Structures are given as structure tokens and as C-alpha cells.
Amino acid sequence: MDALLLTKVSDEMADAVAAVASAVVQVQGRRRPASGVVYADDLVLTTAGALGRGGDSFRIRRGDHATLDAELAGWDPTTSLAVLKVKGLGVAPAALSQTPARVGHLAIAVARSWSNAVTASAGIVAVIGGPLPTGRRRAIAEVIRTTAPMHDGFAGGAFADTTGRLVGITTAAAIRGLGVVIPAAIAWSTAAQLAEHGGLKRGYLGLAGQPVQLPDGQRGAGRPEEALLVVNVSAGSPAAEAGLLVGDILMEFDGHAVRSPEDLLDLLGAERIGRIVPLRLLRGTASMEVRIAVGERPTR
Numbered sequence: 001m002d003a004l005l006l007t008k009v010s011d012e013m014a015d016a017v018a019a020v021a022s023a024v025v026q027v028q029g030r031r032r033p034a035s036g037v038v039y040a041d042d043l044v045l046t047t048a049g050a051l052g053r054g055g056d057s058f059r060i061r062r063g064d065h066a067t068l069d070a071e072l073a074g075w076d077p078t079t080s081l082a083v084l085k086v087k088g089l090g091v092a093p094a095a096l097s098q099t100p101a102r103v104g105h106l107a108i109a110v111a112r113s114w115s116n117a118v119t120a121s122a123g124i125v126a127v128i129g130g131p132l133p134t135g136r137r138r139a140i141a142e143v144i145r146t147t148a149p150m151h152d153g154f155a156g157g158a159f160a161d162t163t164g165r166l167v168g169i170t171t172a173a174a175i176r177g178l179g180v181v182i183p184a185a186i187a188w189s190t191a192a193q194l195a196e197h198g199g200l201k202r203g204y205l206g207l208a209g210q211p212v213q214l215p216d217g218q219r220g221a222g223r224p225e226e227a228l229l230v231v232n233v234s235a236g237s238p239a240a241e242a243g244l245l246v247g248d249i250l251m252e253f254d255g256h257a258v259r260s261p262e263d264l265l266d267l268l269g270a271e272r273i274g275r276i277v278p279l280r281l282l283r284g285t286a287s288m289e290v291r292i293a294v295g296e297r298p299t300r
Helices: 003-021 184-197 261-267
Strands: 024-028 034-040 043-047 058-061 067-076 081-085 106-112 118-129 132-135 138-140 143-146 158-160 166-175 178-183 207-213 226-233 249-253 276-283 286-293
Touching (some): 003 106, 003 158, 024 106, 034 106, 118 178, 166 184
Antiparallel strands (some): 118 143, 143 178, 158 166, 166 178, 249 276, 276 286
């Protein structure tokens, strides 16, 4: 390959690192510092792994080495993303990539080292897929996996395209040797809700259920073999107000089949809060439709 071309590519990659590095800060929340990305004015997006067990007191170190106190605005157990409030941060937010990541794209992980120096690692987008389970009833809808080598200090750092625009937030996790990155669209959406609400808004019905196998005679043509048996209805809840009873079998929620508690939780996103939606039930041998007003799950 021509030496001039290699020099040009090398310079462009260095320029990309410099472009995104201005929005990458050091997060001091555990024994060894990690990284964070400036999401908005006075707000830093990082990972719970970067915070460690630092309690409620954290510090942010800017690129000019100024160190500022930070407080936790909220965190999401599904993605393990966290938002820190930093008064007087004075750092411009990272710019998002306008080009969707594709397998084979060259990308650069950018973080802050223990000394606060910029550190970078290049690789390709190796896999884009999901969902990635992160716990019981929890999963990230999509993740990027990259060949870029990363150590723990990259947790909460930037994953940028070759123009220095953000593609995702790096984590300390790896799957089969490939680093895990949370896509920018998911990270920014999560950050917005954490900054506003301190957590992700979820719908609430106030019922508990368990999977149940349906006999052919109860199932009906084209319906799944399994549904959700209601085993508890909380007093005063939307489910109680709608007249649901213990022993009812929930087959559909807002037109979607429900086979398990996880199916129902997946359908109770923020977009359904406040809406009145139909439920398809079996009560004894009778099929019936009930309309229910979706509430908001208490955060505490």
C-alpha cells in the first residue's frame, strides 16, 4: 500500500480520536478510574461498572485535568447505563454519527487512562445483534460487538466512526473475545429518560401471572399453546379496576400474544402508559375482551 495513503488514513484516524476525545471524561467512582461521555450540558453518560461502589459521591475529571463533583441522576439496570450531573462541567456534548453502523465498518474506542490521557483502540464492527439478556426479565434490544481490544478503563467510553462521531458507548463486557458496545440510539434514549425521571418509565397493570398450557378446545384457531394465568391482582391497580380476577387466562395484550410474564413486561413500555388497551381473556370456557388503562410502574 502506498505510504502516502497510509499516512492519510493514519492522520484521519488521529483526527477522529481528537474530535470525540473532547467529549470523553474520566469518571472517578471506584479504585481505578473509568470513562464517561458528555451527553448534554452538565450531564455525563457512563456505565454502572465505571461507578463501582462509590456510593453517591463521584468526581469527573475533564480533559484539562479540572476535577468536579458529580451526583448520580439515575441508572438503568437493563443496560447498566448511568447519568451523572456535574455542575459547571462546561464541555460540549458528543456528536452522534449520522451513518448507521454496519458490520465491517472501521471504528475507534476512545477512553481516558488512569492518568487522564486519551487512549484509543481501533477495530471493526464485527457483529450487530440482539437481544442481549442482562438479567432476569431484562435484555438490551441490540448491541454492537467489536474487535477493538479494550480494558476496564474503557467502560463508559466512546465508540466512534472514522469522522469522530459517536456510534455507541463502550462497556467492560466481552462476548467470545469481542467487546460489547451499546448503540448510540439506545444509549441516548436511555440517558434522556434517566436525566428526566431518574429511571426508565414502565407501564403497570398490577397483576402477577405464570405460564399455562392451553388445551386445544380453549386455545382457538391460530392461537399459541401457552398463555398467562393470573395468580394475583393488586388492590386498586389498573387490573383490579378493569375487573380482572385470579384464575383469568390472559392470551393477548393490545393485539400481541402473551405466553409468559416476560412477554407482558416487554409490552409494557413507556409508550403505552396512559393508554387504554384491549386484553383478550379466557374466563372459564368463555373468551372475552377487557379494556384496561395502563398505569405507570412506581419507581420506588
